[in-house]
Amino acid sequence: MDAYDRDAAGAQQGAEPESGPVGEGPVRIGGLAPLSPPGWIEAGRHLVAGLELAVAEVNRAGGIGGRPLELVVRDTAADPQRAVAAVDELAGLGVAALVGEYHSVVARSVAARADALRLPFLCTSAVLDALTEQPTEWVARLAPPQSRGWRVFADFLVDAGHRRIAVVAQPSVYWAAGTRILREHLATRGGTLVELDADALDPAAVCDRLAEQRVTAALLLVGLPAPAVPIVRAVRRDPRLAEVVLGAPAGQPEFAEWAAALGADGAAVPFLRYLPEQLGPLGLRVAAALRERLAAAPSFVAYEGYDAIHVLAEALRTHGTERAQVAGAWPRVAVAGTRGTVRFARTPGGSVWQWPDAPIQLADRDPAGPEGFRVRYVG
Template sequence: MVTQVGAVRIGALVPLTRPGWVEAGRHLLAGLELAVGEVNDAGGIAGRPLELVVRDTAADPRRAEAAVEELGRLGVAALAGEYHSVVARAAATRADALGLPFLCSSAVLDALTEGPTEWVARLAPAQSRAWRTYADFLLGAGHRRVAVAAEPSVYWASGTRIMRDRLAPHGATVTELDPRSVVDELVERRATALLLLVGHPEPAVSIVRAVRRDPRLAEVLIGAPAGQPELAEWSALLGDDGAGVPFLRYLPERLGPLGARVEAALRERLGRAPSFVAFEGYDTVTVLAEVLRSHGADRAGIAECWPRVAVEGTRGPIRFSREPGIGVWQWAWPPIQVVDRDPAEPGRFRVLHTG
């Protein structure tokens, strides 16, 4: 990328190669780029062009840390993006240490930083809030024996704990299964729901196929709270087997005029319907552009602005506040839905629950 003379630069952290969730990264980047283009079409930042300096994190925390340091040296006014929670946590911790404002787009891990920080804000909901909504959906659907196939990860362990804490007071159990032997353990445990807390495409795709093909598990609900089924790759790999798998997404029941316009532009850019991640990317730049217009590109000034932000985003008015147990400035809250692909029409999404 050729740096534009006099440009105001934003560093973008995006997973664009494996083992990152590449499709989510592409949607995130599409939203970021669309918003930057619109800002520049409208005159930029006080007449200066806005420039996105993109770095691929590839779902690697150490690579993200190195990118944060490099972008800091390049003089970016702020950081934006990232999809993976563990990676975003590493980036946020480094940005905090460097005094570099970071508006996190998509990562949900509650403890995005070790303690309170003035430098980091987040658009995605905290995992505790979103996954409690998913647990409420399970309870409403009558599930009291829930199993999770979980790989080792702070993010998946946090999700399991949130589910257990929400379900236990209602007499429901959460049992952890080895992802390598899910089918037999599901039968033995007589679970009625299986949550996939594993990587995409593998082992998630293989687990879904194995469960779908075992007649003993025909009534077991497969769920994927982290959102894998929204991506087109999920449907391409699994076909009809990928339908009826509830996941979390962060969209309102109906988009307003801004959201509808952005959806159409993102659809044209991506060649398919945008995921909620693309809207998160667009909203990230929308917030940062407003802050830059009103307070300039001074890093400390940007960080001081988080509690004064009042921006109309694609999914509703965006304001940041301090929420209990969360050390960053948080949009409280984006809309939360539990959605699946309609088994009768896998290209169509059904809203099953809202929170």
């Protein structure tokens, strides 16, 4: 049992399943994040830091009608089955809503189970377009859908003069969806996509194929640290590929693990993140508080966690703490967040309530100092 499970165990004792918070006790929110392998632990830590900071602020401001907001966190470990079990447990603890999750495949399982249980779920960070199979009133999302963000990435590449682009991908629903989006959008702009199997090729073979195919950009749709780190090192040291631009749409270079493993080799690798070009006063204040909690610069995932709690708090205050009341609030809330005013709407082809104005930018680590970032493109 990890620290997060120990903290929540006391809340479970004596709890009975219920449809949502009642009485004068705390209003519970269930938090889901990857906090152990094979999950992306650093993303999970940032997400929980944002959730916890916002809960503390809500409680300092009087909570929900005088009742404290209580966050009960469960580790999904990037495992859909473990996540579904956590949803069932949290539902039994009487949480008013669920919040969080970083990994798209896990979030999809969470969304399906939450919909079946009629339990509101505010997804912070997962981007897979098909978050649920059918339209649902119970699920909302802060992060932009993958199709929107990855098309922005494709536009960035084409605008920079790249027409022959490779993806080096591992098998997964998420990577396959990203590859399809890139292929289809590049085709509309005169680009060509070459697909390489990262599991079938070692780093040296990847370099050989990139050189043979005469690509000018290669996107890494792979896990961190392996095989991302050895592939980047191999490409950087291959003189045939000196002019090839590396990219990582899923955001691996955002986190300190990337910089620690790659140093200067990890600079100038563009990635997607969901921040505005400039943070406003609220964003800057929250950035300072998150930096203190994390002892590191906060990623966009931490801001997503922070904003999500304030959205839920507004829904709980203005519409009630019963689950149906929270879900009914999705199209009615408007909350000034760290990255803009959050409002939800139905978007074409979407199955969940979506923040349509979520900011998108491409950034990379600055070659002049890999601890810093450069904004390369705003979508």
